[in-house]
Amino acid sequence: MSPRLRSGQEHERWLVPLLVGPALAFILIGSLVPIAATVWEALHGHDLRLPWLGRPFIGLDNFIEAAGDPRFRAALVHTVVFATVTVPLEIGLGLALALVMQTATHGRSAVRVVALLPWAIPTVVAALVVRFMFEGLISPSFDWLVRPLAAWVPIGVADVWKTTPFVAILLLAGLQTIDPALHEAASIDGAGPGRRFLTITMPLLIPTLVVAAAFRILDALRLFDTVYVITAGGPGTATEPLSMYAFIALMQRLRFGYGSALSVTVFLLTFGFALVWVRTLGRSLVGDRV
Amino acid sequence: MSAARGLRVAAAIGLLGLLLVPIYWMVVSSLTPEARLFEAPHLVPRTVTFEHYRALFGERQFLVPIRNSFVVAALTTLLAVPVAASCAYAIARFRFRGRGLLLALILSVSMFPQISIVPPLFLVLRALGLLDTYPGLVLPYVTFSTPLAVWLLTGFFRQLPPDLEEAALLDGASRLRALVDVVLPLAAPGVATAAILTFLYCWNEFLFALSFTLGPERQTVPVAVTLFRGRYQVPWGQVLAATAVATIPVALLVAGFQRRIVAGLTSGASKG
Amino acid sequence: MAAIRFEGIEKVYPNGHVALRPLTLEIADGEFLVLVGPSGCGKSTLLRLVAGLETPTAGRIVIGGSDVTELPPQARDLAMVFQSYALYPHMTVRENLAYGLKVRGTPKDVRAERVATVAQALDLSQLLDRRPAQLSGGQRQRVALGRAMVRQPKAFLFDEPLSNLDPALRAQARAEIARLHQALASTIVYVTHDQEEAMTLGRRVAVMRQGVIEQIAPPLEVYARPQNIFVARFIGAPPMNLVPARVLGIEAPDGALAGIRPHDIAIGTDGRPTGVQAIVELVEPRGHDAVVHLRLDAPGTLVVLAVVQNEPPAVGSRLQVSFEADRICRFDERTGARLRQ
Numbered sequence: 021m022s023p024r025l026r027s028g029q030e031h032e033r034w035l036v037p038l039l040v041g042p043a044l045a046f047i048l049i050g051s052l053v054p055i056a057a058t059v060w061e062a063l064h065g066h067d068l069r070l071p072w073l074g075r076p077f078i079g080l081d082n083f084i085e086a087a088g089d090p091r092f093r094a095a096l097v098h099t100v101v102f103a104t105v106t107v108p109l110e111i112g113l114g115l116a117l118a119l120v121m122q123t124a125t126h127g128r129s130a131v132r133v134v135a136l137l138p139w140a141i142p143t144v145v146a147a148l149v150v151r152f153m154f155e156g157l158i159s160p161s162f163d164w165l166v167r168p169l170a171a172w173v174p175i176g177v178a179d180v181w182k183t184t185p186f187v188a189i190l191l192l193a194g195l196q197t198i199d200p201a202l203h204e205a206a207s208i209d210g211a212g213p214g215r216r217f218l219t220i221t222m223p224l225l226i227p228t229l230v231v232a233a234a235f236r237i238l239d240a241l242r243l244f245d246t247v248y249v250i251t252a253g254g255p256g257t258a259t260e261p262l263s264m265y266a267f268i269a270l271m272q273r274l275r276f277g278y279g280s281a282l283s284v285t286v287f288l289l290t291f292g293f294a295l296v297w298v299r300t301l302g303r304s305l306v307g308d309r310v
Numbered sequence: 311m312s313a314a315r316g317l318r319v320a321a322a323i324g325l326l327g328l329l330l331v332p333i334y335w336m337v338v339s340s341l342t343p344e345a346r347l348f349e350a351p352h353l354v355p356r357t358v359t360f361e362h363y364r365a366l367f368g369e370r371q372f373l374v375p376i377r378n379s380f381v382v383a384a385l386t387t388l389l390a391v392p393v394a395a396s397c398a399y400a401i402a403r404f405r406f407r408g409r410g411l412l413l414a415l416i417l418s419v420s421m422f423p424q425i426s427i428v429p430p431l432f433l434v435l436r437a438l439g440l441l442d443t444y445p446g447l448v449l450p451y452v453t454f455s456t457p458l459a460v461w462l463l464t465g466f467f468r469q470l471p472p473d474l475e476e477a478a479l480l481d482g483a484s485r486l487r488a489l490v491d492v493v494l495p496l497a498a499p500g501v502a503t504a505a506i507l508t509f510l511y512c513w514n515e516f517l518f519a520l521s522f523t524l525g526p527e528r529q530t531v532p533v534a535v536t537l538f539r540g541r542y543q544v545p546w547g548q549v550l551a552a553t554a555v556a557t558i559p560v561a562l563l564v565a566g567f568q569r570r571i572v573a574g575l576t577s578g579a580s581k582g
Numbered sequence: 583m584a585a586i587r588f589e590g591i592e593k594v595y596p597n598g599h600v601a602l603r604p605l606t607l608e609i610a611d612g613e614f615l616v617l618v619g620p621s622g623c624g625k626s627t628l629l630r631l632v633a634g635l636e637t638p639t640a641g642r643i644v645i646g647g648s649d650v651t652e653l654p655p656q657a658r659d660l661a662m663v664f665q666s667y668a669l670y671p672h673m674t675v676r677e678n679l680a681y682g683l684k685v686r687g688t689p690k691d692v693r694a695e696r697v698a699t700v701a702q703a704l705d706l707s708q709l710l711d712r713r714p715a716q717l718s719g720g721q722r723q724r725v726a727l728g729r730a731m732v733r734q735p736k737a738f739l740f741d742e743p744l745s746n747l748d749p750a751l752r753a754q755a756r757a758e759i760a761r762l763h764q765a766l767a768s769t770i771v772y773v774t775h776d777q778e779e780a781m782t783l784g785r786r787v788a789v790m791r792q793g794v795i796e797q798i799a800p801p802l803e804v805y806a807r808p809q810n811i812f813v814a815r816f817i818g819a820p821p822m823n824l825v826p827a828r829v830l831g832i833e834a835p836d837g838a839l840a841g842i843r844p845h846d847i848a849i850g851t852d853g854r855p856t857g858v859q860a861i862v863e864l865v866e867p868r869g870h871d872a873v874v875h876l877r878l879d880a881p882g883t884l885v886v887l888a889v890v891q892n893e894p895p896a897v898g899s900r901l902q903v904s905f906e907a908d909r910i911c912r913f914d915e916r917t918g919a920r921l922r923q
Contacts, residue, residue, distance in 0.1 A: 050453025057430035193576035481682035
């Protein structure tokens with residue numbers, strides 16, 4: 021950063037704690053303390069249905085139980101595979117959509133509204149509509165929701181439908197930051213549209229792609245709403261992602277200790293991913309903002 | 311080359327139309343009598359009925375969750391936006407120790423999986439008697455919508471030229487006065503965008519609402535819609551009517567503020 | 583109006599960058615001082631220190647006899663014209679002009695009167711109800727000026743106020759500022775990177791580089807007797823020519839460089855003692871004169887610029903070049919400092 025950044029305001033430094041305080045308080049009390057509490061909770065046995073057993077410290081027993089729990093392992097696999105499959109799909113489709121949207125010179129506003137709508141409606145609403153479409157209208161003889169593998173299709177469709185346009189908007193913004201003069205220079209140099217796309221557009225789009233992918237992966241790892249509505253994890257537990265298993269353990273089986281351990285696992289998964297992503301790519305999600 | 315261009319435009323219209331299909335389907339089906347719901351769909355419905363909407367607002371009393379969602383979203387926005395704005399202003403304008411850390415902290419909170427927070431929050435809210443109340447939802451919502459608002463507004467304030475505030479200072483205004491006279495009027499667009507995004511977040515949030523509300527009196531729209539139960543099966547007609555109703559405020563906001571929303575979302579994300 | 587004094591002022595940023603090395607400077611009451619230099623020389627930093635928009639890492643700032651180092655900008659009673667004008671976009675011209683007075687609690691009638699006077703002086707009376715967005719660049723510049731004038735401050739600070747104007751408007755605006763100084767006898771600190779502006783406006787010019795004032799003196803002195811090579815090359819356009827001293831045929835210690843301004847080079851013998859032979863490489867006609875690039879017949883290839891009033895010579899022609907001996911400056915090659923006779 022240039023040292024010529026306006027560094028003034030040294031006179032009214034006292035304002036800073038006042039301005040930052042409330043936000044910091046909410047964040048500390050609203051998320052950091054709870055996360056710590058969840059971790060603490062995960063290290064204890066705590067079953068709300070058996071209050072007389074108290075809350076003994078049991079160390080990593082919950083985690084060990086989880087490691088041996090086939091349902092947990094399945095949920096982990098579900099979550100990771102889901103992310104691995106849907107994210108590239110959404111990025112790819114989003115890119116295609118963005119390229120198409122770029123050519124729209126008229127009706128930009130309408131295009132934006134149409135693209136924003138799926139993203140803006142509640143996830144559960146999107147999922148409900150997709151479920152309705154699959155329950156009887158799309159190939160009514162084939163009951164999607166009853167087959168363990170096929171049940172993933174409506175879940176995937178709902179997710180892709182909801183998030184692809186959003187990805188497209190992000191990528192479109194990234195496309196628009198590419199100086200058209202570069203394309204002009206390249207075409208004068210003799211490069212056709214395909215080559216220009218590969219050698220000019222794509223390399224310059226990579227930062228945006230990276231950010232979009234990071235956000236999508238984070239969201240995919242936290243998958244919950246869509247599955248809850250479409251299959252409730254079924255048939256059986258064939259479509260149950262990690263967050264859902266944690267939720268069931270907590271709110272339905274009231275095993276707070278174990279459920280907390282599962283939650284911590286989800287947290288480690290998402291946060292671990294974020295850290296690895298940031299470190300490997302050397303590009304902080306915080307970017308040049310600091 | 312108007313042939314190729316025509317093809318591209320057709321593709322554009324086709325893809326975008328495809329995006330709208332589910333919504334169109336939803337609306338059309340919500341107006342179709344229950345018995346005919348799973349018949350082969352027509353582009354334009356043959357018979358239109360409002361029975362689902364009547365039932366929705368009659369027996370189902372769908373106005374209750376709508377009211378709840380509005381109240382929670384409004385309260386959250388009113389609380390979260392000023393909190394986020396003042397924090398963002400401080401980050402953008404002042405240089406203080408730990409500024410980078412603060413921003414990183416705020417951002418990382420938005421990456422938390424909500425499920426990880428549910429256990430302790432549930433216990434605390436229960437202990438405080440705040441389960442199934444408005445504050446019980448507003449407080450977690452404020453916590454989770456603040457990061458995005460801070461990020462958005464920090465970028466926004468950074469783009470505001472500091473010249474204007476400096477000019478006000480030299481003109482003799484105290485920093486507080488400069489804030490009110492000069493910064494606030496100019497921050498209106500950014501603040502509006504943050505408010506819209508916060509409102510959308512609250513309107514759409516599901517997990518916390520599901521976990522922290524117990525009965526129909528305080529449930530929000532996403533929860534109410536998911537928990538529809540019919541006597542024998544899911545009352546799809548009413549469910550779709552409910553989803554259509556849930557979509558209306560969203561659609562209005564998007565249609566009215568699409569430019570703002572896109573600008574807000576892409577200001578940070580596209581530059582990485 | 584007030585005098586401004588810097589005592590041992592230094593500004594080092596937290597990342598180690600030294601914007602200003604310790605300097606002491608006195609600006610007299612009513613003086614027009616121009617701070618000029620390339621980007622990053624510290625001139626804007628110095629200005630912002632006076633304004634209170636930055637605080638010095640060491641030293642004191644005294645305005646009108648009082649130590650203001652600890653005072654925030656709003657308490658210093660100074661007016662500043664920003665490079666971007668910083669007009670409040672959501673206020674009308676009238677409100678912009680009146681803002682400083684309003685904030686200080688000046689009574690309404692006094693405010694209205696002062697605004698009217700200044701608007702009249704700057705030909706803004708017709709525009710009082712417009713918003714900045716509806717004004718042209720020149721009009722905005724005048725409003726920025728007016729906003730400062732209305733305040734009747736202890737001193738005026740200008741931060742490159744003309745750089746956003748079209749060249750055509752610049753001369754006009756420059757004249758307005760000069761008139762302002764004459765009429766109000768105000769203390770003015772003026773920052774610019776344009777050496778021509780510096781020369782025409784300032785009573786004294788401070789040439790800065792990398793946080794140091796290289797020379798501070800009236801314009802003519804800076805022009806004719808620059809302290810070092812940097813000042814010599816920065817002031818004057820086209821820049822001063824620098825060649826090894828022996829080329830000009832003058833006496834100088836070994837390794838000294840001689841500087842001669844393009845205007846002080848004569849072409850053709852003209853009865854002067856012969857200088858050097860040269861070939862014309864390029865001619866740049868400027869209308870009222872021409873810049874001639876001359877390749878001298880000296881060991882090594884040296885190109886020198888001359889400004890010629892009359893019919894410029896043809897490219898490729900060979901001619902005699904002579905130099906005005908008493909306009910030649912000698913510089914030490916190693917330190918860059920000017921050598922006295």
